[in-house]
Amino acid sequence: MIFFVDGLLWVIALALGVIAASRSRALALASIREGVSDCIKLLPRIFLGVVGSGYIAAILPAEVVGRWLGADSGFIGLCIAVIGGVITPGGPVIGFSIGAAALKGGAGTPQVIAYTIAWALFAVQRLFIWEIPVMPPRLVWLRVMASLPLPFLVAAAAMLFGRP
Amino acid sequence: MSSEAPLKRRPRKAFDWSSAALAVAVFVSAAVVYRRDGQARFLEIFFSDVELFIDILPKVLAACLIAAFVAVLMPRDVVLRWVGAESGFLGIVIATLAGVICPGGPITIFPIAAAFVSIGADTGAAIAFITSWTLLGYARVLVWELPFFGGEFVVWRIIISIPLPIVAGFLARALMVYINRRRKAE
Numbered sequence: 001m002i003f004f005v006d007g008l009l010w011v012i013a014l015a016l017g018v019i020a021a022s023r024s025r026a027l028a029l030a031s032i033r034e035g036v037s038d039c040i041k042l043l044p045r046i047f048l049g050v051v052g053s054g055y056i057a058a059i060l061p062a063e064v065v066g067r068w069l070g071a072d073s074g075f076i077g078l079c080i081a082v083i084g085g086v087i088t089p090g091g092p093v094i095g096f097s098i099g100a101a102a103l104k105g106g107a108g109t110p111q112v113i114a115y116t117i118a119w120a121l122f123a124v125q126r127l128f129i130w131e132i133p134v135m136p137p138r139l140v141w142l143r144v145m146a147s148l149p150l151p152f153l154v155a156a157a158a159m160l161f162g163r164p
Numbered sequence: 165m166s167s168e169a170p171l172k173r174r175p176r177k178a179f180d181w182s183s184a185a186l187a188v189a190v191f192v193s194a195a196v197v198y199r200r201d202g203q204a205r206f207l208e209i210f211f212s213d214v215e216l217f218i219d220i221l222p223k224v225l226a227a228c229l230i231a232a233f234v235a236v237l238m239p240r241d242v243v244l245r246w247v248g249a250e251s252g253f254l255g256i257v258i259a260t261l262a263g264v265i266c267p268g269g270p271i272t273i274f275p276i277a278a279a280f281v282s283i284g285a286d287t288g289a290a291i292a293f294i295t296s297w298t299l300l301g302y303a304r305v306l307v308w309e310l311p312f313f314g315g316e317f318v319v320w321r322i323i324i325s326i327p328l329p330i331v332a333g334f335l336a337r338a339l340m341v342y343i344n345r346r347r348k349a350e
Contacts (some may be wrong), residue, residue, distance in 0.1 A: 016234065036228070052187075087342055099312070120299060128183075146336035149331075
């Protein structure tokens with residue numbers, strides 16, 4: 001599956017490159033140069049984010065998290081879930097693995113959904129490592145503010161519709 | 165909202181204070197792991213994360229190239245018409261659908277969103293795009309979420325999440341109107 005996603009990304013990049021080159025060779029070369037230089041500038045951050053997040057995750061106590069997010073922890077549990085999602089390091093695996101562990105450890109489904117959504121939307125480390133360097137800061141803060149209610153909305157919907 | 169000037173792409177710095185803060189957190193955590201769990205565990209985490217890093221590299225490069233090409237190729241009038249400040253509800257829905265079908269990870273989505281904003285896409289549409297990619301994007305669900313949570317949980321979470329990008333897009337637009345009004349009042 002991962003190869004398919006990678007492949008599709010490169011197919012899009014190549015197709016755009018061919019279109020650019022067919023318009024003007026110089027335009028295509030300038031774009032490639034810019035893309036490569038952006039990528040090189042991002043590397044130290046991504047290295048730090050990916051290699052470092054494993055250590056941060058390793059010192060987070062998973063069982064304690066499960067207890068805090070118990071099914072009857074109510075609104076406070078939700079708030080803890082959201083804050084927990086915010087401080088969980090970014091990267092593709094950590095939030096899901098902690099969420100899954102918490103679910104097994106007796107956490108409520110709405111709380112775990114709120115946790116994974118908060119983590120996906122605004123894990124602080126990802127915000128600083130990837131988002132702020134790459135996008136205009138104003139766009140980032142607007143996005144964070146506009147997304148703040150979302151984990152709560154989801155948890156409310158989850159409680160309304162009951163457990164799957 | 166139409167007074168919104170298109171945002172310029174910022175030059176990127178390789179390292180700054182936010183990276184430095186993270187570096188401190190990483191070094192402290194790594195030291196704790198080393199002392200508490202020993203060298204074997206320390207190296208195990210290191211090698212598995214380096215593997216992940218190498219896995220991510222080609223995706224980052226592809227995304228940066230896509231962003232650079234989009235910035236020069238995408239006709240501005242098309243972007244303005246479909247996802248510009250005047251695009252209304254339809255613009256947010258289009259951005260949401262684009263987020264669902266766009267491949268790649270978070271590092272790939274942010275440069276692409278920034279490229280679209282720099283050529284005239286509306287901030288609300290860009291935020292709907294990012295939110296939709298984050299919550300509904302198939303790549304992340306299939307590769308990462310499904311193995312951890314299983315089908316039932318994931319399907320249920322996605323159904324609940326469907327309206328969220330649209331909510332975030334409209335909230336962002338409302339916030340922009342509010343901020344602009346306050347700025348004018350001052």
